[in-house]
Amino acid sequence: MGYNFPESLIALEGTGNPRVMFVESPPSFSSPSVWNIPPLELDLSQACAMATEGDLVVLNDTRVKPCRIFTSDEVEILFVRQDTPNVWEVLFPLRGMALGSEFQLPGGRVATLVSKGLPQKIEIRGGSLSTDYFDQYGELALPPYIQRMRGERHCRALDRQRYQSDWSRVEGSVAAPTASLHFDRTHIDDWMKRGVEVAWTTLHVGLGTFLPIKAENLADHKMHKEWCRIPKKTLQLIAQTRSRGGRVFALGTTVARTLESWAQHLLKEEDEEWVGETDLFIRPGFEFRVVDVLMTNFHQPESTLLAMVCAFAGQERVLSSYQWAVERGFRLFSYGDLTIWEKCPVPLKS
Incomplete structure (x- = not known):
């Protein structure tokens, strides 16, 4: 699943x-000729x-923490998940680091490396790492390629606003669930005025979303778990949309992964909210049961x-459409342009 692109198209x-x-x-x-049908370029109002x-648009209301x-x-150090009150799963460069290595954190905290691997684990002394602590000392974790191409290790002031959705x-x-960055509450209002239902899910983006595939065989790739939730109201709206043919x-791969993870459990739509962790890896051959249209950015x-x-x-x-977009100078990745895909009529094998 590779394609070529000039670095100049990466949106910073x-x-x-x-x-x-x-x-x-x-x-x-x-017929092979169907693959020659070119994509269309729209503006955001046409996309909305x-x-x-009768349709339903589902959004992710997660908020990026300054971790x-x-x-x-x-x-x-990227703080991914709290394992116990004093132990955190993290990502950071391990070169020359041995178990027991210590780091001085701001605010008088001390971190000790207690486990290597992916992710690593560190133990904190000198105080807890509360939400207030991260708000005071933390930065948003922009994609590394953005900071590398900017030549800056730290976030810019505008990133705190631009790297959050309007409804986070x-x-x-x-x-961030980056497809949401293109939209704001005026788009929600417009959908609802036109009879389009809007519903919510939550998926907290973690290692499962952004770690690259290293395995030669896709089936061997292991997804890390991410926490997600679908409210009862959203499940009811899905059922109603299906019943009326909508x-x-x-809006985003995180929403698609959440909905399709729920669908794997074969639960009744309107029973109760669904809360859990998902390690579902959606790859060619997967049969989508809920999502009909996927709105998402260009991906690496x-x-x-x-x-x-x-x-x-x-x-x-997909790959021919990506090539079409590259030839026309679309901006790529987290801060880049938007794509909209209609579902294949049949699941395709890899």
Whole structure:
């Protein structure tokens, strides 16, 4: 699942005015000619208008926590998840680090490396790492390629605003669900005025979303678990949308992963809210049971996110569409432009 692109297309700032690549589903995959149908370029208002009366748009209300802390020696530590009151799962460069190595954190805390691996684990002394602590000393964890290409290790002031969705409210992610960055509450109002239902999920983005695929065989890739929740109201709206023949739009791969993880449990739609952890790896051959239209950014080669898009719209179709977008200068990745995909009529094998 690779493709080529010039680094100049990697977006380093959000614009608030994305270009949109729309890829409709061909009616049949029996003829190779269907792959020659080019995508369409839309503006954001046209993209929003794709959801019509009777449809349902599902959003992720997670909020990115400022979970990147710099030690006194400027070692960057990404705090992924709290394991016990004093032990955290983290990511940081291990070069020359032995078990028992200590780091001075701001605020008088001391971190000790107690476990290597992916992720590592550190033990904290000198006080807890509360939400207030991260608000005071932490930074948002922008994708490393953005900071590398900027030539800056620290976030810019505008990133605190631009790297959060307009409806983020449940803190817990280490990275943003970036498709949401293109939209604000005026788009929600517009959908609802036109008879489009809007519903919520929560998935806290963690290692499962952003770690690259290293395995030669996709089936051998292990997804890390991420916490997610679907309220009862959202499940009821999904059932109602299905009963009236409407479509379910997932705004982002995190929403799609949450909905399809729930669907794997074969639960009745309206029973109760669904809360759990998911390690579902969606790859070519997966059969989507809930999502009809996927709205998402462009994704990096060899990523689990690109694998999901290929599963949804067909690998050949996705990669040819990406090449079309690269040739036309679309901006890529977290701060880049938007794509919209209609689901394949049949699941495609890898």
